Amino acid sequence: MNNLTEFEKYVIEQKGTERPFSGEYVDHDAHGVYCCKKCFAPLYKSEHKFNAHCGWPAFDDEIAGAVKRTPDADGRRVEITCDQCGGHLGHVFEGELLTDKNVRHCVNSVSMVFKSIDELNMSDSAPNQIQKATFGAGCFWCVEAIFAQLEGVISVKSGYCGGDAKEANYHAVCSGRTGHAEVVHIEFDPAVIHFETLLSVLFESHNPTTLNQQGNDKGPQYRSVIFAHNSEQVDLANAYIKQLTAQGIWPNPIVTQISAFDTFYPAENYHDDYFAKHGEQPYCQLVVKPKFDKVMSKFADKRKK
Known part of the structure; x- marks a missing residue:
């Protein structure tokens, strides 16, 4: 806010x-x-x-x-x-x-x-140009591990977005006072994977009905949010949420925010590939791994070969 x-x-x-x-x-x-x-x-x-x-x-x-x-x-x-x-x-x-x-x-x-148009990267680029997506869905260790495995995803970087603070670091964002959310900033090839597929993975990988909370992680930094890079992403995200709501997949209302992308602040380097590097840690074993296995089993055909 x-x-x-x-x-x-x-x-x-x-x-x-x-x-x-x-x-x-x-x-x-x-x-x-x-x-x-x-x-x-x-x-x-x-x-x-x-x-x-x-x-x-x-x-x-x-x-x-x-x-x-x-x-x-x-x-x-x-x-x-x-x-x-x-x-x-x-x-x-x-x-x-x-x-x-x-x-x-x-x-x-x-x-x-x-x-x-420049701020939102809304120029009419070629359909196969590399595009970006930015999602918040709780702890970025979980989300980064999942999206990094998808065919067509070129890079995934953990970081912070959506606050009014003009800088961000893990300690400040964890206080919940900066307005920033923990996010993953994704570069993807739309010729290989569509934005709609990224949305489906996003909504499979977290609970979009819990406000400012994912499991035991609580606070506005863990909110469910889509930071749209262009007007097409706004339309697709709204349509996808409307579709999920009509299907009644979730018993409670979806509270995922859709906001215009502004500035992405990369997280500290020690967060990169956290699950891959520290998979034996209790948090990774108890929280990240079950979610990772669940989503990857559903999107096995989308995994990198």
Whole structure:
């Protein structure tokens, strides 16, 4: 979660409104994604934005599953909030005939942060170019060991992501106060393994229904999270979670966050290949190995030859 200023708290947490034509995104037209200021969940793509001449940024569509609608108590308007953290965005209006979709999300600039195409690595690269994925699913020793075994995965690095602290180390992140999650940063060849396959391995390798906890590991650093590198990953992750929810595979709601990737901080070198190097340790034998064996048996056909 991002640390908010007092004015940001007023708008996002107390449902206030910024003055018309005062926000930085009113006339903004760069290519990228608008994310929640509080939790960095992707909300709107730049192609959703249009000029409604109303004094606030306007969008006629949203990223699937990103925005929640709730009628105001007086029934006159419909509030829109970030579906992931509940942060106030603004209100949605229909029937104004301003665009073909006939809907206007009127959003406070201060409720959002913009990620450009360069920041999100969203350029239209060749389909077979090396791509990246960043996942949090509890202790990175477990997650790194699993993804490192997959055919098409070129490298896996343990590290930290998602906090407002401008640096990260194991001791600080373990305190739970930096906002960073333990993650694995993956480079993969999409010609060999698809992002959807990585998602399926991710959800097999941890419990996505326990908030800020995996087994006995507790704290926000162990949260279930997908840091999306581009808009396609946002769409695929949302669709996959929706599919799992519809199938009823998990008895409790999935709490996996989807956030825009920002900065990855590599973990200290002694974390590299931890399970491979220290498999005899009690934690590896009791926690990592059973999970590793379970996932690898299910994805045996995906293992490196």
